[in-house]
Amino acid sequence: MSIAQQDRTAVAPHGFEVSFASGLQRYSTQHGELELTSVFQPIFSLSHMRAVGYEGLLRAHDSLDRPVSPLDVFGQAARLGDVLQVDRLAQALHLENFKALGAETEWLFLNVHPGALTDPYHAAALLANLRRLDLPPRRIVLEVLEQRADDLERLAEAVREFRERGFLIALDDFGAGHSNVERIWQLNPDIVKLDRSLLAPGAIRPQGSSILPGLVALLHEAGKLVLVEGVETESEAHMALACDADFVQGFFFGRPSAATVDASASAALIGELTERNRHLTGTREKRDASRLAPYIRAFERAAERLSAGEPLDEVCWNFLSLDHAARCFLLDENGRQSERNVVLRADRAVQMSRFLPLSDAKGASWLRRPYFRSAMREPQRVQVTRPYLSINEATMCVTLSIATRVGDRLCVLCADIDWQGEMVESPNPSQV
Structure with missing residues (x-):
């Protein structure tokens, strides 16, 4: 020693x-x-x-x-x-x-x-x-x-x-x-x-x-x-x-x-991990965008027809015919739903029956929902939420929304998509 x-x-x-x-x-x-x-x-x-x-x-x-x-x-x-x-x-x-x-x-x-x-x-x-x-x-x-x-x-x-x-x-x-x-x-x-x-x-x-x-x-x-x-x-x-x-x-x-x-080895490890994560996130975002594209196109067409004066229960059929489309609904400028949900698929009946007290949303207020607030901030632009738990059937969904003129009123058209699997990436919940 x-x-x-x-x-x-x-x-x-x-x-x-x-x-x-x-x-x-x-x-x-x-x-x-x-x-x-x-x-x-x-x-x-x-x-x-x-x-x-x-x-x-x-x-x-x-x-x-x-x-x-x-x-x-x-x-x-x-x-x-x-x-x-x-x-x-x-x-x-x-x-x-x-x-x-x-x-x-x-x-x-x-x-x-x-x-x-x-x-x-x-x-x-x-x-x-x-x-x-x-x-x-x-x-x-x-x-x-x-x-x-x-x-x-x-x-x-x-x-x-x-x-x-x-x-x-x-x-x-x-x-x-x-x-x-x-x-x-x-x-x-x-x-x-x-x-x-x-x-x-x-x-x-x-x-x-x-x-x-x-x-x-x-x-x-x-x-x-x-x-x-x-x-x-x-x-x-x-x-x-x-x-x-x-x-x-x-x-x-x-x-x-x-x-x-070893500081340099640690920095290299985290740097490589971050880069791989960025690539994975980009790939997932592209996949989700591709997955959402047909729903957005059908939804935009529904909004155009609604703004032209066609009734809600007629403009939503093309959207609702898509595989995972769940429902359409219309809100006034205060976030209040004045009509029932428009639902097409009969196979939803069993799931909806389990949540029967929630099935009638006429008169409900969705003022607090991000899809309503973001649509009102940017009229005429389709908004897409990140996945969240729908109160309708307690399943994960993504909601599309757009604020548009219906006659002399500003309304928000909304549509839910059942969302199973990967999340739609969103950098900040306040942006959806």
Whole structure:
């Protein structure tokens, strides 16, 4: 061991050992028969195309150097009533190793048990370690673990106090277990980490679209940054890009390691992924445009005939004869529907009968609907919505609309298309 290494070993925290491999300084410690140390998984900003943080992860080996799952480590600690002590030990290890990592501006994502935040002794130990290592709280993202909190009000107060000290707060595993919308309002995190179960096939609707875009949009409207974790395949990476997530984490982008990531390799990976996603999006947009073209042509002709004075129930037949055409309806300038829906296909009868209370839309107000608002903003121009859930039969549909003159009145002609499968791409819901 060199003199410099001896000097650094001398200042290691009590009970911690220092080792050197490939020029990296690494701290470890014993806990019972286990040796504990840290690795770090990078967290990337898709827009910045680089790592903006690292999550500290515990690694354990038994006396025969066999790996032991962190879940087993904490499970055993829970059985012995030792969870907070092990949690504090893991925090100290991650902080020491993160400091040795040499990251200059990136965040450290630090998993914390809710009890470690509300217990004054454990909170003081965390702050003391930061002062000793000269790490400002703004460099630390406290991940509130997905566990039941016995006193949620007390946890929320502790989170508020840590935020006031400069820490960032992340809500972990949103979409699984105890992490739900209520916790967002109560804990007010800066970052919400979406559980990887939302990337699984079960999170895809039968129509082929994911719930992720709407969920991410909801969290953004609530003022939260969104991190999609557990991204393991290119397909899942495209889902994260498509849903407008801010950050990503997972094996596809970077595995846990004792070292920082290769910045140039990461930028190249995200750049290539973004370019492929752009190509896929362009291809899908062209396919959707081709799919919609006959409906738009028939709809434009129906609007011309309606404006020329022909009755609604006669002008819509060409449109309704197309395979997935669902219905036509007419709104006044206030968004009120004055006549029943015009429906042609007899095979809709079974589906419509299940939603019989909704079948008569005469007198309904569609003033809030994007298809009405966009048509009124741009008269004489066909508007196309993104797919959404139709209230008529609880199925996904796309609505065409156009504001046109019918006699001396400005009306909005609308037509629904059953939409199964790929979404029509829309850059912003406010534009449809």
